[in-house]
Amino acid sequence: MKKFSKPQGDTPDNTNHPASVKLCGTADVAVIPRPRPVSSPQPIFTIAPGVDTRTLLKQACDTLASLTALLENFAAKLEGPNRGEIFSIQQLAMVAELLVNQVRDNLATDREASAGEPETRH
Template sequence: MFKPTPNPPESDPTSPYESLDSKKLHDAADRALDHYLKPPKEPARKPSKMFIVAPGVDSESLLAHACESMKSASMMLSDFAALVGEPYCSTMLGIQQVVMNGELAVNRVLDNLDPQG
């Protein structure tokens, strides 16, 4: 049994780049897609060299200094929280708690570095 099939649709033999307008349209579409799908890369962070830590300082000394700095910051926040009223007092105490948690973490690292000390 013979079944007739329709002819495939005729395609336009011209390239989308044949005319200048289609090339411009295609380029604009590519730029738009790149804008949303390929965001520009963030430039590498370059820290300021105004204040630097001496390269030869050992990790334990750096951690000890960080711990002392955090302890001081915690005390300053506690003192300042006593001077301000609500709602800022609660905010200051919340920040103090975050600093104290950081101090505890640094102390734990120091303990892990020198468990006998």
């Protein structure tokens, strides 16, 4: 491993440099900020194109059910106002799960009705 020694002589200071130059606190060297290239954000996770609506809704429902269970377990470990907030979030996740389930049921009912079968509601 190489050992770097401090430069001998004058150390840079802000008097001879533009206002944007900052001295690094750990080393007595000037750090000149350079603008970083701006790129458009790229999605990390994506859904495969062409997946049917029913499959997407089932996955959303399963994800919300898992979220509800995780929040309920976490809330059981807390006390006081934090517990109430987590239970509120858990209830919102549960409502979202119910809504997704209802949309999935509606799609199934619409598909059956359009196929000429009698409409059944549960």
